[in-house]
Amino acid sequence: xxxxxxxxxxxxxxxxxxxxxxxxxxxxxxxxxxxxxxxxxxxxxxxxxxxxxxxxxxxxxxxxxxxxxxxxxxxxxxxxxxxxxxxxxxxxxxxxxxxxxxxxxxxxxxxxxxxxxxxxxxxxxxxxxxxxxxxxxxxxxxxxxxxxxxxxxxxxxxxxxxxxxxxxxxxxxxxxxxxxxxxxxxxxxxxxxxxxxxxxxxxxxxxxxxxxxxxxxxxxxxxxxxxxxxxxxxxxxxxxxxxxx
Numbered sequence: 001x002x003x004x005x006x007x008x009x010x011x012x013x014x015x016x017x018x019x020x021x022x023x024x025x026x027x028x029x030x031x032x033x034x035x036x037x038x039x040x041x042x043x044x045x046x047x048x049x050x051x052x053x054x055x056x057x058x059x060x061x062x063x064x065x066x067x068x069x070x071x072x073x074x075x076x077x078x079x080x081x082x083x084x085x086x087x088x089x090x091x092x093x094x095x096x097x098x099x100x101x102x103x104x105x106x107x108x109x110x111x112x113x114x115x116x117x118x119x120x121x122x123x124x125x126x127x128x129x130x131x132x133x134x135x136x137x138x139x140x141x142x143x144x145x146x147x148x149x150x151x152x153x154x155x156x157x158x159x160x161x162x163x164x165x166x167x168x169x170x171x172x173x174x175x176x177x178x179x180x181x182x183x184x185x186x187x188x189x190x191x192x193x194x195x196x197x198x199x200x201x202x203x204x205x206x207x208x209x210x211x212x213x214x215x216x217x218x219x220x221x222x223x224x225x226x227x228x229x230x231x232x233x234x235x236x237x238x239x240x241x242x243x244x245x
Contacts, residue, residue, distance in 0.1 A: 026221040027188040032214060033113050035122070038137060041115030042216040044194065046186045112182060114197065114216075116208045118142070119167065121180060136180065143202050144168045144177055148195055151183065163191045165198065190222035 033043035107126035112119065118139040125132045145168040150161035162185035168177050184191035197219050201208050210216060222228070 029188045030217045040212040041113045044112040142169045193222040
């Protein structure tokens, strides 16, 4: 029963974190940042893989240690139980340790920061001992469209959609529009708060300077959970009335 409870609580906790239900308070990971060549701003980091790596390592240790201990307490005649112990301890634990090693050696991390000059996307890639970074700066005046969208998760067999923000912009040295997709479901902020701040800075040039202040992180503080539920309900009712009309 303890294993069953653990397997039920892990996906439920992950679902709550990804849905934004637990984002009623401003994340402590949102902090001021100074990017070389761009200046001061506020960083919107991703959730990272700490929980993922810790879970894999914990399962590997539990499978390798606990199963051996259980096997020593079982009678010799329990062949079926002994087979399960051998499979979990001698096959399952090494595979989990291999996944843990790969999660450390292969890293893709994207950090978004908002500055008075625009949106900065910094992509960090690690392949073993080789590390590369890519920096993209999207000026506020070059943003053509901000469109909230959903992104399907190809890893799941059933339909599951994650919230994203599509930023269409035009660079100074390009005649065609380019796109920047912000995976807000992977950020440590409430998605609607980030989208509202992006709209506010795009439409109000005078407000962009506040992103360089020390208290700029307060701009991403979301409203309370009850207030968000009321706003969502009001928007659903309004959309239903418009559809009827």
